[in-house]
Amino acid sequence: MRMRFGGVLAAFLLTAAPLRAAAPAPPKPPANDDCLACHEDPSAKRADGSSLFVDKKIFDGSVHGAAGASCVDCHTDLAKTTDFPHPEKLAKPDCSGCHAQQVEDYGKSWHAASRAKSPLSKAAWCSDCHGSHDIQRSSDKTSRTNHFNLPATCMRCHGDPKFFPRAGGADGSEPMSFHDSIHGKALEKSGLKIAPNCATCHGTHEIRSPRRDPKSTVARAHVPSTCGTCHSKILDEYATSIHGEQLAKGNTGVPVCSDCHSAHAIASSSDARRLAILRECGGCHERQLKTYRDTYHGQVSAMGFSRVATCADCHTAHEIHPAGDPRSSVGPAKRLTTCQRCHPGVGASFVKYDPHADTHDRGRSQLLWATSLFMKILLVGVFAFFGIHTVLWFPRSVKARRDANGKRKNGERDV
């Protein structure tokens, strides 16, 4: 049906052609060579002194040039211009004529929203990432948007303290730290094409703000599913954990991947991170962190040594369940196996040790509570008694020494 309609249309156009030729000639759009007549001159300048040079070789080598696109395909407002030289100020090329879907997606991005908010916004526009006359397909190794080149492209703004005052920071939240992350090294040093770049997590055209837009792929609620696109087994574990279940219910206060692993500085499991996890978990589980600090594990880790158990060593990193849950690594069923990972050969009696014992909690252990009370009374008693004893003795001792010295000076032998 469509074929037949197309045929009819073609026949109509063919018969109409002689008629069009007879009509007064409409202005002919300038050909690329017409434009280059001026723009090919490297010394040609605008009023403000900026160059208006267009390198024909570069354009011809670009994806648009190779496809035979003409200047006016993008600079559409010049297609009907007859008066040359044209005004300096032209409309921004509108890519949607050919790339409708991409521009539509871009319209939902924070880049677009920022530009819509303020005409002064420096937020990225098509050409900021893709280039202008030199645009290459992303599959081209020289393309700015090539998988391996994209971080450098994004970092032109996101790594520049002029735009983002904290851009140079290395606290893990800042984009620059991507370079030293396990992802960044895999991509940039090891050259793995499966390694993620910025777009893998943030999207390409539809990049939303994780803080301002809940639909962002890296908004708290969506971080696990985004990371899970690659780390799918971990996502399965996390999703069934108490934290994952809570997140699914809309509780975004629970930890998501980036809370423990950081957003950009993601490293493989390191000693520093095994210690940092304490702060992360302890942010919510304050009492557990406090009671942990009373144990050998907690004391040693507080001094900056990491060869002792920190949270995830016992509770696991992703499959965290309440101790009452049969799946829990610290529940009655699995506790012995968990302890034996570091303490091989210990028995059921050993694991009755309470790694979060609380001397203030009488219900948790009457024995510990009573011992703590006794020790407190003993310490306070001994120091109160000998404190007073010493304070009273001191002035008397000063006097005794003075008396003895005095007697000796007077020649008395018996001091």
Added chain:
Amino acid sequence: MSEESFAAAASPTAEVAAPTGWVRRFDGYDRSLHVLLMVSFLGLAFTGLPLLFSDRAWAAQLSRVVGGFQPAGFLHRVFAACMLLTFGLHLGRLLKKIFGDRDYGILWGPRSMVPRPEDLKQLVGHVRWFVGRGPRPEFDRYSYWEKFDYWAVFWGMGIIGGSGLMLWFPKFWARFVPGDVFNVALLIHGEEALLATVFIFTVHFFNGHLRPEKFPMDTVIFTGVLPLDEVKHERPAEYARLVAEGGLERIAAPPPDREILQRGRILGTTAVLLGLLLVTLTLYALLS
């Protein structure tokens, strides 16, 4: 006061029995044990206290001085073995005195460390003397605060030593006791250690060495001898007893060897300074 002036100050009666003016208080065995105890105690304190104050920067630094928490733990056990050896040697000597020499005087009486009702009276009398309401009590060989020092160490050996051995060999002990006993062991090991270190580094240092009458230190624990006159003045009951029993001749001794005295002063001063450093860090951490 120099040794010479002490010697010159000795009374004429004593000169007959103790011609040099010096008498022996501690023999080589006890002095060696005290040195062993000092070294192991300081070693244990330096390798153990950082754990109690692990949130302080100095704790981590102290721990790193010996190469981290694992070397610190190893040294802690070495010093612990040293201290237990000291305790064992002392107990062995007590048994020898009781069963070998049949010296029951160390179990009860003026030469014994066992507290007597007199100690309580002397405590009250001493406090009255502090505030100028009575004469200084007539102390015998061991005063009540010296007995307290002794039994504090004895009790501490049992409590810290026992809990320490439990934490040292958890797998072994877990065969006999439930795991929550380790929680109790860890608690009392730390609290008792705090008690022991702060007590020794403040009260014992003051009573034994730093109080004005003794300042800067009492060297008798290193040299073993003290001027007879000091016995007469500070332990009149012992002096009277010795005169009555005719025991002065038995304990008459030459003045302290200059080299031993010098070594004792260096060792003692070092120990006191190290202890004061630790107790300053401890009290600062506790009070801030």
